[in-house]
Amino acid sequence: MSGFVFSEKPIEIASGDGVTLTDTNGTEYLDFGASYACTPVGHCHPEVVDAATSQIEELMYVQASYPHAARTALYEQLSEAGPGDVDNVWLCNSGTEANEAALKFARHATGREKIVATTQGFHGRTMGALATTWKQKYKQGFEPLAGGVEFVEYGDADAMREAIDDETAAVILEPLQGEGGINPAATEYLQAVREATEEAGAAMVLDEIQTGLGRTGSLWATEKHDIVPDVLTTAKGLASGLPIGATLCRDWVAEDAGNHGSTFSGGPVVSAAAGATLDVIEHEDLPAHADEMGAYIRGQIDERLGDGVRDVRGDGLMIGIEVKRGSNRLLRDLAINHQVLALPAGRTVLRLLPPLTIEREHADAVIDALAEVIG
Numbered sequence: 113m114s115g116f117v118f119s120e121k122p123i124e125i126a127s128g129d130g131v132t133l134t135d136t137n138g139t140e141y142l143d144f145g146a147s148y149a150c151t152p153v154g155h156c157h158p159e160v161v162d163a164a165t166s167q168i169e170e171l172m173y174v175q176a177s178y179p180h181a182a183r184t185a186l187y188e189q190l191s192e193a194g195p196g197d198v199d200n201v202w203l204c205n206s207g208t209e210a211n212e213a214a215l216k217f218a219r220h221a222t223g224r225e226k227i228v229a230t231t232q233g234f235h236g237r238t239m240g241a242l243a244t245t246w247k248q249k250y251k252q253g254f255e256p257l258a259g260g261v262e263f264v265e266y267g268d269a270d271a272m273r274e275a276i277d278d279e280t281a282a283v284i285l286e287p288l289q290g291e292g293g294i295n296p297a298a299t300e301y302l303q304a305v306r307e308a309t310e311e312a313g314a315a316m317v318l319d320e321i322q323t324g325l326g327r328t329g330s331l332w333a334t335e336k337h338d339i340v341p342d343v344l345t346t347a348k349g350l351a352s353g354l355p356i357g358a359t360l361c362r363d364w365v366a367e368d369a370g371n372h373g374s375t376f377s378g379g380p381v382v383s384a385a386a387g388a389t390l391d392v393i394e395h396e397d398l399p400a401h402a403d404e405m406g407a408y409i410r411g412q413i414d415e416r417l418g419d420g421v422r423d424v425r426g427d428g429l430m431i432g433i434e435v436k437r438g439s440n441r442l443l444r445d446l447a448i449n450h451q452v453l454a455l456p457a458g459r460t461v462l463r464l465l466p467p468l469t470i471e472r473e474h475a476d477a478v479i480d481a482l483a484e485v486i487g
C-alpha cells in the first residue's frame with residue numbers, strides 16, 4: 113500500500129507560477145482554488161521563494177526555545193496585523209492546530225469547559241477541533257472526540273445568546289463559512305455573538321483560516337463587520353503553502369494560556385516565508401484588489417451564467433456558486449476540458465478561492481469556462 117486517505121486526481125502537477133499550475137504533460141491550468149487558499153500571492157511568488165531560500169541556507173531549524181530573527185520579525189508583523197488589541201501570537205503548523213490551541217487557551221484562561229460551535233462549521237480534523245466541526249462524515253468512526261461542545265444554528269443570534277452562559281469557555285465560528293457551503297454571516301449576527309461572549313466572559317474565537325489574509329476584501333473578514341474577537345486563527349496561505357498556523361489572542365487569553373507547545377512552532381524557514389507573504393499582501397494592496405476582482409466576478413456570474421445557477425454567495429475572492437446539478441461533474445469538466453481548477457463546497461456548490469493576484473484576463477477566462485460548463 114502506498115499513500116492513503118486522499119483520493120488523488122488524475123493530473124500530476126510538475127510546477128507552479130502565479131495563477132498557473134503545469135502538469136507533467138506540459139498542460140497549464142488556472143488554479144482558481146489557490147490549492148485550497150494556500151497560495152494567496154500566487155504559486156512560487158519570487159519574494160517568498162527568495163526569503164525561504166536564503167533562510168534555508170542560513171539556518172534551517174533551531175529548537176523553538178531559542179529566538180531567531182525570522183520568527184521575531186513574524187511575531188511583530190502578525191502582532192501588528194491582528195485586529196484591534198488581538199496582538200499576542202502563537203505559531204504552529206496547521207489550521208487545526210491553531211484552533212486546537214485557541215480552544216485550549218480559552219479553557220485555561222476561563223477555567224471553564226463548555227465550547228459553543230455552529231452548524232455547518234469546519235475547524236479541522238484533530239480530536240479537539242474535529243469536535244467543533246459540524247459534518248458527521250468527518251467524525252464517523254473517530255469518536256469519542258473532545259467533550260463539552262454544543263452546536264447552535266449558524267446565523268441564529270437568539271440561539272447563540274441562549275447557548276452562551278457562565279460555563280462557556282469559548283464560542284468558535286467562521287465569519288463566512290467555507291467548507292460548509294460559502295455561507296456568509298450578517299454583521300448583526302457577529303456583533304450579537306461578540307456582545308454575548310463579552311457579557312458572559314467567554315472567548316470569541318474567530319476562525320479566519322479560509323477568510324483571512326485579504327481573501328474577503330480586507331486583511332481579516334472581522335474588519336468588515338467592525339468587531340474585535342478575543343482570538344483569531346489563521347493558517348492555509350499564511351506561508352504561501354509551507355505548513356503554518358497562527359493563533360492571535362488578546363492579553364487576557366494569552367496571559368493565562370497554560371502550558372502548550374510545539375517542536376516546530378515558528379521554525380526559521382516557514383517564518384521567513386510567512387513574513388514575505390504578509391509583505392507581498394500589504395505592498396501589492398491585495399485585500400483591496402480581492403474586493404474589486406470579487407465584485408467583478410460575481411457581477412459576471414450574475415450576468416452570464418443565468419438559469420444554471422441558483423445562488424452566488426461570498427465576499428471578495430471567496431465565492432460560492434450554487435448550481436442545480438452536482439458540483440463534482442462540473443469540476444471535472446472544468447479541469448479536463450477547460451483547464452480550470454476550482455473546488456467544491458458541499459455537493460451543489462462550486463467554490464472559487466483564486467490567488468488574490470488574479471487579473472481581469474484570468475477572471476474572464478474562468479467565466480467563459482463556467483458559462484460553457486454551467487450555461
Ligand SMILES: *Cc1c(COP(=O)(O)O)cnc(C)c1O
Nearest residue numbers: 206207208234235236290321322
Ligand atoms: C482548512 C480549514 C481548517 C483546517 O486547517 P488544516 O490546515 O487543514 O488543519 C480550519 N478551519 C477552516 C475555516 C478551514 O478552512
